Amino acid sequence: MTANLKRGASTENDKKPKKAKQNIGSDSESELSDVPDEPQQPPQVEQVTQVKQESPSNLKHASDVTPKVENTNGLEISSDLVNLKEIENNKVSNDQDLNTSTVSPKKPSKSNKPSDDSDFDEKPKARSSRRSTSAKKEKKENVTDDEKKTPKKTPKNSSQPPNQTPNGDVKDEGDEEDDYKWWAEQGGFGDGTERWSTLEHNGVFFPPEYIPLPKQVKMKYDGKLVELSNEAEEVAGFYAAVLGSDHAADETFNKNFFQDFQSVLRDYPPLDGTKIKDFEKCDFSPIREHLDIEKEKKKAMTKDEKKRTKEQRDEIENPFTHCLLDGRKEKVGNFRIEPPSLFRGRGAHPKKGKLKLRIKPEQITINIGKDAKIPDAPPGTNWGSVQHDNTVTWLATWKENINGAYKYVYLAPGSTLKGQSDMSKFEKSRELKHYIGNVRESYEADLQNKVMFDRQRATAAYLVDRLALRAGNEKGEDEADTVGCCSLRCEHVMLRPPNLVTFDFLGKDSVRFYQEDIKVDPQVFKNLRIFKKEPKGPQDPIFDRIHTTVLNNYFRGFMKGLSAKVFRTYNASITFQEELKQTPNEGTVAEKLLSFNRANRNVAILCNHQKNVSKSHDATMDKMGDRLKALKYQRRKLRQMLAQVADDKKVYKDHPSFKDEESDLEDEWMDAHEENERDKEVERQKKKFERDNEKLRNEDQKEMKPEDLGERLQEVEEKWKTVTKERRAGKPDVGKKNQTQLTTAMQKMEDRLEAFRVNASNKDEVKDVSLGTSKINYIDPRITVAWCKAYEVPVEKVFAKTLLTKFTWAMETSPDWKF
Known part of the structure; x- marks a missing residue:
């Protein structure tokens, strides 16, 4: 096990971080405070103007007010959505001038190393953009090695046998010809511009309109039945559905719900004139009892009744389940528009309990081929806009009202485009192994740099690389106050000599990142102590000279497309591969699977993929x-x-x-x-x-x-x-x-x-760790397939059916393949 994995994951996943004191000599003590949650960052959109958000009172329709232009099809097009571009792999492009130049890897200087940390220049030193001859030579040699291993597009006159896969395996004669193996034909990537030539689909599937409750089913206020409007009754039903859960006992959830509920009541007041002003006087239990009865009725349905219901639902949804991409039938992923509900959030999200409004067609942008028939919008409505952008892979997009994030309809995980995106992501991380030495050499040299900017950047790079921390972004006041490396505050880091660091903060999705007494490089410990010194207080940032864009620009100086996220994928995959070496050669399948899950668990701990221990x-x-x-x-x-x-x-x-x-x-x-x-x-x-x-009765025979x-x-x-x-x-x-x-x-x-x-x-070992996140998103599936073949473990034992479909491109990996 690597040094980074020797630290254990906290078995607790409390909503509030514990208070802890530091012991760092002359530095001031600081206590941890409760840190709210972080919402998922909305994808950036090119040339989109700021639009006014609708009030949650408009339950059925919540669209943005945007200028319209006419297109050739006679439909109104939202001008601020015409130029939507997809952000692949959750990468954010930051091309604005930040008054910092992209730097090249820097060789460690053996001379002029500072012996103390009291004197720092205020401005970064000018850097040469040229690399040393040896660095260039090393890069050239490494890339050459990588090209030998990376699948390439096979030219027509290639001497490669036609039955050989990109991974070096030989295809069986019985392989089905109908399976489109894009990774063999295209090399797995595409050119990064045009992602398709033709695209046809039927739009998105909208949830049914609200069906009012029976007249006798009503909520109570101050002990009296209340006759609500349909709009308010629907929202009351949302809350009734969570009664008895942790959400209904959450103060933030209840506060946000009641605020939005009152907003709906102002627009659609109770029909009997009741004034609902106090949440404590509201009783939603009569609605909950009705919902429970309906739930039991569904459970009591016979097998044939359930089958007929499913067949009817499938018949309605069937037109939306597939599309035609370059003439091939491909499965669509999330084609259903999410129905209105109460926002659950994760962890301590400050907006949990708020009302998620119903999405209407006028909010939706459709992306489709130029010559394809534009799908029909629901009767009496029109799409917000229609575009024909073959450089993106989504079929439809809209903006939700909770966090202002854009939602997309993509193809299913096993589709050509998603497979290309996954393979490209893992190949990018795999490429990092040829540059990781230069990166580490550069930031290790800067750990003692007299320029504070350079020293902070180097320390942050160390944390991202060695501890797999996310980079972190700035948050607005209405967003969850989750943090990453660059947004760490003094209260989040406790130091204990000689070089032990404890991190305690809320990370992505408000999951608590708590790791105690992590052993770090002595110079990193020294730097953190300096960055925390007075006059800084607990709420002040540790890295006050840099931010995420600076760090990612620094990484891109070593390798095209390198970012903090690539480090997480690289470290997860390389660590997993090393941990799998502990698999017993002569063990049973069960013992080998235990080794596999332990390796997966260690990666999940490294990436902080924790979960609350189930109550059951x-x-x-x-x-x-x-x-x-x-x-x-x-x-x-x-x-x-x-x-x-x-x-x-x-x-x-x-x-x-x-x-x-x-x-x-x-x-x-x-x-x-x-x-x-x-x-x-x-x-x-x-x-x-x-x-x-029953069988005898059906056959008209005498019963027993x-x-x-x-x-x-x-x-x-x-x-x-x-x-x-x-x-x-x-x-x-x-x-x-x-x-x-x-x-x-x-x-x-x-x-x-x-x-x-x-x-x-x-x-029992994985009760507090989420194995799925790292297995799906961070560990190269080819490592798993190679391990299964090498140790004679059926791949179905580690990959569920959905993952087998998602990672079809990895299934031909040879047993000796290495990340």
């Missing part, structure tokens, strides 16, 4: 404990049966563990277990009796009598009495089973027990 975790582990005992109960029975027929001592010589007695199987537990199993069998017999009678059921149940009772008697005597009935059969059954049971123990251990 303890109950789940208790159930797993009972299931483990049930397996031991079956082993005990097999062991006693084998002992009765084993006349060959070689059986126990080859399998000495077969003589071991089971632990923690008390007679009291076994009595209760047998009683529980008997009750389950009784229920099964009753249901079978009902099914058999209740006495027949009684006979079946009596047989069950007698059977389990015999089982209990034999178990207490230690001699269960062997029947016709012989020594060979029982030996095989015993071995299978041993394997089941071992696999179950490994699974239970893994489930």
Whole structure:
């Protein structure tokens, strides 16, 4: 395990950071304060003017007021959305003049190293943009090596065998010809400008309009029923749906909800004139009771009724599920417009509980091919605008009202464009391995630079590289106060000599980043102490000379497209690959999977992909404990049966563990277990009796009598009495089973027990860590596929069906492939 991974993840994920004092000598002490949440950054849009946000009172329609222009199709087009451009891979382009120049990697200076940190120049020193000859040579050689490994577009006159994949594998003769393997044909990337030639689709699917509640179902205010308008009733239903959850007990959630609810009530007042002014007097339980009844009705639907309902829904949605991209049928991802609801947010998001308004067609921009038929908007409405931009990959976009973020409809994860985007992202991170030495050499030299700007930038680069911190961006007053590296404040960092640092802040999605006593480079520790010195207070920024754009511009001086996010993907993938080396070569599949999940967990800890421990975790582990005992109960029975027929001592010589007695199987537990199993069998017999009678009725035959059921149940009772008697005597009935059969059954049971123990251990280890985020977004899937092939583990054991579809391009990776 790498040094960065030796730190443990906090098992707590509190909403409020703990208070902690520093011990940094002469520096002032500071305490951690509660830091609100961070919303997802909205994608930047080119040439989009600032628009006025609608009031949440307009529940059904909330559109931005924008100037309109006519297009050739006769539709009104929002002029500020005509030039929308997609931001690929969540990268933000910052091309404005920041009065800082992009710097080139700098060789460490052996001379003039400062011995103290008291004297700093106020201005950055001028830097040469030229690299040393050795650095250029190294880059050229490294890139040449990479080109040998990176899939390239195969020219027509290429000598590469036609049945060879970009990863060096040979295709089977039986491969389906219908599968479009873009990574073999295009090299996986495209030219970065035109992403498609033709595009046809049917727009987006809107949620149904609100259906009013039955007249007798009403909320109460101050103990009296209130007759609400449909608009207000819908919002009241949103809150009723969260009653009993943590949201309904959250003060911020309730405050935001009631503010927006009152706003709706001002526009659509109660029909009976009730004045709703106090949240504490509101009673939404009558609506909740109605929702629970409707929920139970859905659960009580027969299998055929559920099937018919699904078929009807699928028939309505079917036109929106696929599109034609360059003549190929591709699956669309999130084609459904999200219905109005209450914003949940994550962690301590300051806007949770606010009303998410209904999206209308006039807010939506459609992107489609020039010669394609423009999809019809719902009757009586028009699209906000229609454009034909083949340099972007989204089909539709609109702006939501909570954070002002733009939402997009993309193709499904397994589509050509999404696959190209994923592969390009991981190849960009993989390319960093050829430049990482230069990057580290440069920022390590600047850790002692006398120019404060350079020293802060170098320290931030160290934290991004070595600790996988996000870069961090400035936040508005109405945004969650989540932070990253460049936006760290003095209160977020505690120092303990000689070189231990504790970070405690709210990161992305308001997930608490708490890592204690991380060992850092002594010079980095010294720099952080200097950056925190008085007159700075707890609320002052540690890095007051730099910001995210400065840091990313610095990184781009080493490699095109290099940013802080690329470091996270690189470190996650390279760490995962190293951790997988601990996989046992001769272990069982279960033991290998445990090694895989442990490696995944370490990467998740590195990237701070934590989650709250589920409330049901303890109950789940208790159930797993009972299931483990049930397996031991079956082993005990097999062991006693084998002992009765084993006349060959070689059986126990080859399998000495077969003589071991089971632990923690008390007679009291076994009595209760047998009683529980008997009750389950009784229920099964009753249901079978009902099914058999239903079949007889359908065939117009005579039904069985209740006495027949009684006979079946009596047989069950007698059977389990015999089982209990034999178990207490230690001699269960062997029947016709012989020594060979029982030996095989015993071995299978041993394997089941071992696999179950490994699974239970893994489930408990990852209770507070989200493995999916790093597996989907940060770990190159080719590492996983290569590992599965090298250790003979079915890839289906680690990739769910959705990921197998998403990462189709990685499935042909050879076992010896390296990141």
